[in-house]
Amino acid sequence: MADTLFDFIEHLQGEQPWGRVLDAGTGSHSLAWIESLATDGWVAVTGDPREGRRLEGRHPDGRMVVGNWTDEALLAGERFETVIADYLLGAVEGFAPSFQTRLFERLRPHVGGMLYAVGLAPYEPGPETPAGRVVRRIARLRDACILLGGGRCYREYPIDWVRHALERSGYEIVEARSFPIRYGADFVGQQLRVGMRYLPSVENRGLARALAREIGRMRREATAFARANGGLAFGEDWIVAARPTGRSADPTSS
Numbered sequence: 001m002a003d004t005l006f007d008f009i010e011h012l013q014g015e016q017p018w019g020r021v022l023d024a025g026t027g028s029h030s031l032a033w034i035e036s037l038a039t040d041g042w043v044a045v046t047g048d049p050r051e052g053r054r055l056e057g058r059h060p061d062g063r064m065v066v067g068n069w070t071d072e073a074l075l076a077g078e079r080f081e082t083v084i085a086d087y088l089l090g091a092v093e094g095f096a097p098s099f100q101t102r103l104f105e106r107l108r109p110h111v112g113g114m115l116y117a118v119g120l121a122p123y124e125p126g127p128e129t130p131a132g133r134v135v136r137r138i139a140r141l142r143d144a145c146i147l148l149g150g151g152r153c154y155r156e157y158p159i160d161w162v163r164h165a166l167e168r169s170g171y172e173i174v175e176a177r178s179f180p181i182r183y184g185a186d187f188v189g190q191q192l193r194v195g196m197r198y199l200p201s202v203e204n205r206g207l208a209r210a211l212a213r214e215i216g217r218m219r220r221e222a223t224a225f226a227r228a229n230g231g232l233a234f235g236e237d238w239i240v241a242a243r244p245t246g247r248s249a250d251p252t253s254s
């Protein structure tokens with residue numbers, strides 16, 4: 001599967017067997033990748049029952065679990081050689097606000113070998129480049145719609161925060177790397193559609209109509225900008241690989 005971040009994780013894993021894999025914040029993308037690996041089976045967790053139903057059954061080789069990492073009973077006693085936390089940290093705000101500082105500690109008993117955390121660096125503050133201005137305007141409009149519609153926005157964290165959080169939670173860092181992003185023109189529509197979904201819940205209907213018009217205008221302008229500039233080069237994703245301290249480096253020996 002062609003994906004820079006998953007390719008890098010495969011590179012870090014090298015010849016080590018994947019063993020049993022936990023997809024600690026699942027979705028179509030991470031699950032399709034995990035299914036393409038030579039694992040000894042997998043368990044995938046989502047906090048969203050609709051997402052769980054959508055993914056369940058389509059993947060007979062693994063187990064889909066709907067639950068919340070705030071629940072201490074979730075996967076109690078289960079250990080995995082490899083744990084993937086793919087864009088989980090940023091999404092925690094939507095499912096367990098303020099739990100971010102405890103997330104890695106909560107996952108630790110389940111990590112037999114390696115934890116691979118993947119995430120997006122916050123857009124703010126960011127460089128005032130033309131592409132940066134476009135991406136941040138899209139994100140602000142999307143988040144304004146989410147908030148006015150009564151939803152909760154994702155909250156992203158920088159790589160240094162993640163490193164420190166992991167170290168404080170009993171892990172040693174094996175690798176930490178940032179990857180510059182170049183969004184394609186399809187990013188514009190995807191993000192603005194997220195905002196659109198919240199407009200029916202905005203109480204002030206005049207404001208909702210104004211937001212819909214603004215979304216239309218933004219879609220046209222930003223798509224044209226992205227097409228003319230070969231995408232939107234802005235922001236960074238990060239990967240931090242870490243293993244629990246005081247345990248063997250060999251995931252197969254857990």
Ligand SMILES: C[S@@+](CC[C@H](N)C(=O)[O-])C[C@H]1O[C@@H](n2cnc3c(N)ncnc32)[C@H](O)[C@@H]1O
Pocket residue numbers: 024025026027028029030031045046047048051067068069070086087088091092093094095096099
């Ligand atoms: C942005 S999605 C992850 C993207 C996914 N890896 C993919 O490939 O599309 C975040 C996932 O983390 C889950 N999640 C967020 N907070 C959670 C929590 N506190 N407990 C359990 N799952 C949570 C969400 O339900 C969702 O499945």
